[in-house]
Each structure stands twice: as structure tokens, then as C-alpha cells.
Amino acid sequence: MTITLKVPGMKCQHCEAAVKGALTELEGVKSANVDLSAKTVTIEYENLDVAALKEAIEDVGFDVEE
Numbered sequence: 001m002t003i004t005l006k007v008p009g010m011k012c013q014h015c016e017a018a019v020k021g022a023l024t025e026l027e028g029v030k031s032a033n034v035d036l037s038a039k040t041v042t043i044e045y046e047n048l049d050v051a052a053l054k055e056a057i058e059d060v061g062f063d064v065e066e
């Protein structure tokens with residue numbers, strides 16, 4: 001499955017790396033690609049709840065909008 005989440009707080013490549021790292025650490029996440037100008041992250045995943053994806057992003061300090 002693929003989902004795109006809006007993460008408005010991402011401002012630079014450090015933010016991108018933090019969000020991407022938090023997501024790809026999760027078992028079930030195949031890829032996470034950040035679009036910094038759109039402030040979105042597109043996640044390819046399986047066997048996971050969207051809630052778990054959001055939680056991982058929030059755990060590294062960013063709010064998520066769907």
C-alpha cells in the first residue's frame with residue numbers, strides 16, 4: 001500500500017532525514033520518500049496501520065496531517 005502524509009514541519013534535509021529514518025526503521029515500511037517543497041512523505045508499506053506510521057513521525061517531533 002502507498003499513502004502520502006502531510007508533514008508541514010519539515011523544513012530542511014535534517015527534517016527529511018529524521019522523518020525518513022523513523023519510517024524506514026519500522027518493519028513493514030518498504031520505502032519513504034520526502035518531498036520537501038510539498039511537505040509530504042509518501043510511504044510504501046504493508047502489514048501496518050497508518051496510525052503506526054503517524055506515531056513514528058510524531059515520535060521524532062513532527063505533526064502529521066492527512
Ligand SMILES: [Cu+2]
Nearest residue numbers: 011012014015
Ligand atoms: Cu530541518
